[in-house]
Amino acid sequence: MPVKSFPLMGLFLFLMGCVVSPTLSLDAKAREWGMTRKVIPGAEFRHVVYTHHFGQPRKTLHVYLDGDGSPWINRRWISRDPTPRNPLALRLMAQDSVPSVYLGRPCYHGLANDPPCTPQLWTYGRYSLRVVDSMAVALTHLLGADNFNELVLIGYSGGGALAMLLAERLPQTVAVVTIAGNLNPVAWARHHGYTSLWDSLNPSQQPPLNPVIFQLHLLGGRDQNILPSMVRPAVSRQKHAKLHLLADFDHVCCWWRIWPSVLAALHLRDHPMVSETMLSH
Known part of the structure; x- marks a missing residue:
């Protein structure tokens, strides 16, 4: 190796050492916001969860499901750690004053080397039956351990798909909220030219879903990732659901600004109140 390459190699190693893994970064954010990390069993897999306000005598549990994270690097290489680098769902949960849990997916949050994890589970099978079933078992475990009897499923981006899939499996579900939810992965992949x-x-x-389940679907008018044409047909099939479009929001910005108002409307199961919140932004 030529001598002149050593400084570049040293710089590369230095920069690699300065990079904080998404798992460690998310852990740090959770601690900063007063959340507690646990690892619980699912069906086939272990799941990292972060709990918040679990000491309250409430019967309803809010479950936050984050986006797909980084399954791929530059759309070419499979990521070794798909954990979200910008955990928006965790940020929203930090504003929630009722008992809440951020439920990690199989093989996320530093568990990618757990058996039987394979990259299939965060790439083409990220919403597979195995993933959904394991998450459902993990939630059932939480419900039984802490005496909750109602679930509110809150999903951001790909977590919106999982919220809908989990709701049909968990009879304790009373409400589903999606934020920029990927409710039609086939249309999404086709639009973006993805496999x-x-x-x-x-x-x-x-x-x-059962018509007694209150459904609230939020979408940004400037979202270039999830388009209204992908979401509207899926929402129109539901019995107690409404899609709210916020003209100035995109896929990431600015859901945390309205989250307290959304939570208040969710508590009352009040679509008109949500509409008023949307009009004020």
């Missing part, structure tokens, strides 16, 4: 998520379930092709 189909061929091993994943498609919420838009599942039977409608």
